[in-house]
Amino acid sequence: NAGVTQTPKFQVLKTGQSMTLQCAQDMNHEYMSWYRQDPGMGLRLIHYSVGAGITDQGEVPNGYNVSRSTTEDFPLRLLSAAPSQTSVYFCASSFGGLGSYEQYFGPGTRLTVT
Amino acid sequence: AQRVTQPEKLLSVFKGAPVELKCNYSYSGSPELFWYVQYSRQRLQLLLRHISRESIKGFTADLNKGETSFHLKKPFAQEEDSAMYYCALRGNQGAQKLVFGQGTRLTINP
Numbered sequence: 024n025a026g027v028t029q030t031p032k033f034q035v036l037k038t039g040q041s042m043t044l045q046c047a048q049d050m051n052h053e054y055m056s057w058y059r060q061d062p063g064m065g066l067r068l069i070h071y072s073v074g075a076g077i078t079d080q081g082e083v084p085n086g087y088n089v090s091r092s093t094t095e096d097f098p099l100r101l102l103s104a105a106p107s108q109t110s111v112y113f114c115a116s117s118f119g120g121l122g123s124y125e126q127y128f129g130p131g132t133r134l135t136v137t
Numbered sequence: 138a139q140r141v142t143q144p145e146k147l148l149s150v151f152k153g154a155p156v157e158l159k160c161n162y163s164y165s166g167s168p169e170l171f172w173y174v175q176y177s178r179q180r181l182q183l184l185l186r187h188i189s190r191e192s193i194k195g196f197t198a199d200l201n202k203g204e205t206s207f208h209l210k211k212p213f214a215q216e217e218d219s220a221m222y223y224c225a226l227r228g229n230q231g232a233q234k235l236v237f238g239q240g241t242r243l244t245i246n247p
Contacts, residue, residue: 054233063146065223066181066237073233081234113181117233124169124188124227126235128181 025049029114029129036104036136044099044132046114052127053119055097056081057089059110060131066113072097073119104136139164141226143238150214151246158209158241160198160224168226170200170207171235175221184209184222194218214245 030045048055056071058081068081072091086108088100097116101108114129140163150156162168172184185193187200187207198209207224224238 056233056235058237063239065141065143065239068234068236071234082236115181119233124171124186125183126233130180 027114027116027127027129029112029132031132032130034132034134036101036134038104038106038136040104042101042104044101044112044114044134046097046099046129047095048097048114048116048127049095050116050127051094052116053094054126055091055114055116056126057087057097057099058113058115059083059108060113061110069099069112101134106136108134109136110134139168139226139228139236141224141236141238143222143224143241145241146239147242147244149244149246152216153213156209156211156214156218156243156245158222158224158243160207160209160238162205162207162224162226164205164226164228166228168228170198171225171227172196172198172207172209173223173225173237175223177220181223216245216247219243219245 027048053074057069058066060066067083070089072078075094078089112132115126117126142161170187174184175181196211221242223240225235
């Protein structure tokens, strides 16, 4: 099992550019989510998905889009990058039932917007 | 609204000393509380959850509903405990959604 994988590891964008952060998991997890990690602010939920074809907004969704066409993949799209989106992005996944509790995190993508 | 507060951004203690990382929460229902840890150059991973009431790597955390706290404790700190620690809450309505605190960077001095 590769677990949760994210690509790229590092990315530098210019303001206004768009890009997609990739996230994949091979554990057949129903639930997937994207967080951003900023100093002093912890991890904040951007978007999440409870299964293929179902997505919803988290705490800080503005400027980001997601889709979930398969169970395995959950890409995060930056539509028009802004310096405020400079952050470390983490993807996480878990089983969907209330009885499950552990979320598995990817290694992160460090994004810099200039 | 769900909210998790970790009042200390940085915490530094000497090896062998007791450690307590504070976590307070705000939630109207019955939450599940977790501690996640991120060691240097490693992924964020689950350390422990309140329901299991177990000790992991010598750490324990007790849910105090009266004080709405879930402090993480270890009686004797070790250098390998140096890491970033996050307290997280899962509400009983939000399925897998987690709300994280701001994080505490723990440094254990030799």
